[in-house]
Amino acid sequence: MTLKLVAAIAVSLATLALQSRADVIKVGVIAPMSGSFSAVGQTWEGATKAYQKLNGTTAGGHTIEVIYRDLPDINPAQAKALAQELIIKEGAQHIAGLYFTPDTLAVAALAQEAKVPVVIFNASTSSLLEKSDYLLRTSYTLPQMAVPVAKYALEKNVKNVVSLVSDFGPGLDAEKAFNTAFVAGGGKLLEAIRAPLKTTDFGPLMQRVKALKPDALYVFGPGGPATYAMIKAYNEAGLKAAGVRFLGTGETDEDQLRAIGPELLGIETGMFYSATHNSPLNNAAVKALAEVAPKAIPTVQLANAYDGLHVIYHMVKATDGKRDGPKGLAAAKGFSWESPRGPVKIDPASREFVQNVYMRVVEKDSSGRFVNREFRTFEMQPDYGRIQGAAK
Incomplete structure (x- = not known):
């Protein structure tokens, strides 16, 4: 990471920190919204809408706004550029999504420098979370x-x-x-x-x-x-x-x-998931997805994005809307809940998803x-x- 970029991030985050708490918390999702994997992006977008339909658009009194950026295929340089734009220009407190491992690796160093939590919706290489203290995962390995x-x-x-x-x-x-x-x-x-x-x-x-x-x-x-x-x-x-x-x-x-x-x-x-998983929560999530995004398919990506936003809501509540990546991550470690896929937990030591x-x-x-x-x-x-x- 260049000194110029580090300085830009530092100035941007310092300015945002002066605001203390945000009335609107932005979540930037990097997703394949076009191309061969566009069905994934459509399901992620539908899943976050379904989550908000069932759980509301606020966390701890703060409005959660989800912003999507298109990354159709493996392109680490573009993934990093999109993350920079979301953090610096949009003021996103959290980054999420990321379908492919190489793209996630490109974002990891930026997350570490900016102290911005990144919730991975898919990339499944086992060693990924070792690349930054600010990476979490709600998918699998x-x-x-x-x-x-x-x-x-x-x-x-x-x-x-x-x-x-x-x-x-x-x-x-x-x-x-x-x-x-x-x-x-x-x-x-x-x-x-x-x-x-x-x-x-x-x-x-x-x-x-x-x-x-x-x-x-x-x-x-x-x-x-x-x-x-x-x-x-x-x-x-x-x-x-x-x-x-x-x-x-x-x-x-x-x-x-x-x-x-x-x-x-x-x-x-x-x-870890089937659309026919027999639970009231999964039935509600699949139904909500069909209502907010009729073209989206209830694949495993429904569970990934649904749970990813749930973790982000939890971190926002823990920080009371403040830009405090370390505190948010601390709250996420050991967090357990009932997911559309069944019981899940974030391991307190490794930050990996247990399911x-x-x-x-x-x-x-x-x-x-x-x-x-x-x-x-x-x-x-x-x-x-x-x-x-x-x-x-």
Whole structure:
């Protein structure tokens, strides 16, 4: 960070601090509002509106205004520029959103310098929170999801697997966590395959998997069109017909269910949320989302953004609207609540999100919709990335 930028931030924050308390607290959300991942941005925006519909637009007597900035794809330089604009020009007290890990890394140093809390709605690389004291997360880490999937596979007497992941931070986290847990439990890893992030044709890779004849294929994709291509190739290669289990995380998210439902039948995933999660709060959140944003899809991103704004409301109440990042972060550490996804907690030491992981299977419900039916719960799972790292 340049001295000029540091000085600009310092002057801006000093000026804002003189105001003591703000009647309007601005939250700047950096989100993919356009491009291939625009459905995520639409759901985030709808989720924050749904949260405010159910909980009001004030926290501790202060009006909360949510401002969105578009970041369609991975672009760390632009992510940093947007965060600077939101903090310096808009006076945002909190930054949120951030779909991709590289963009979040670019914002981390700025958050540290400005002492502005950043609530990550998605980016899931395990080591992210180590990059700044001001980062929180209301999404997940891949190890947190992958280890329960490995445990489930062992429970189901899966003897050997092939892993196939996208070759970037979260994919490598997922690969390491699943494979380590599966092998430690007595399973055999036949091969660990990494696909370049921009891969669109997974046919050759699926043929490679088929030749290895595994009991199961563990997958992590980047979401969006690539995930559709991955599942299509799995079916076309005859892996499903051959009885090779598809084990994943978010590959059957609700947007995928709507787009390619029949091809997903029977696929098993471990994830922290399903739109059909049976609780009064989730039912209310899904209903509110449909009312405020009819085009938004109730995916895991509904829970991420809903909970993210809940944490921000909590921090605003704790600081009484004052610009005090350290005090806000202190209040968030150890904070627990009931989420649309179930019970959750921010770990007081690591700041990681602790939550249930549900094994889900794609089925048709009584109305003919494709849904992720939850059938097995691994309660209050930690970030296994930290645990496995500490065990080295």
